[in-house]
Amino acid sequence: MQVISGAMEKEKIHYQAPDSSEIPYQMGLFLDWVNDNQEIDPVLKAAIAHFWFVTIHPFDDGNGRISRTITDLFLARADEMPYRFYSMSAEIRKQRKSYYDILEKSQKSGLDITDWLEWFLDCLKAALIHTEKMVSTVLQKAAFWDKHRLVSMNERQIKMVNLLWDGFNGKVTSSKWGKITKCSADTALRDIQDLIAKKCTAENKRRRT
Known part of the structure; x- marks a missing residue:
């Protein structure tokens, strides 16, 4: 499976996914790691899980959406709260270009995903700041109508x-x-x-x- 962009005969290969015969083994490793209760910061685990799954690229379509869902799942576990006001998925979609750029760069960097982790944390910070502003506006609006x-x-x-x-x-x-x-x-x-x-x-x- 290749991730390609560009017109016909001028295609650019952004990423070469593992051969389909390797997918079951790679997914087995991924799921074992996901279900292992190793001592790792849950936010970093969300970042690694997102990158790992989208790099395996097990499906013809929908890998990005599933990766974002996995991210939100791990962040929800990290929050240990029954509700969340921020959406990492929405922020990733807003920063789509830089997201694909850092994915391509990191997928070509071997085992070093430091740049990806830094981008992920910056993106999470942006999501939290956006949500803080939104919640502040909602509270101000409620106070206005009450007054x-x-x-x-x-x-x-x-x-x-x-x-x-x-x-x-x-x-x-x-x-x-x-x-x-x-x-x-x-x-x-x-x-x-x-x-x-x-x-x-x-x-x-x-x-x-």
């Missing part, structure tokens, strides 16, 4: 305030407000002025109308 629970707002205003908290990009103008809520520019302007008068736009300056 303004008695403030009267119409459906358009509620929709736009939620949109602002959920990451609306750019400055909100009456024309944008009107297009999103399907109302006239004059109605949009009145909605905005009403929120300003009720002091419902000052909690987060980056989200102000």
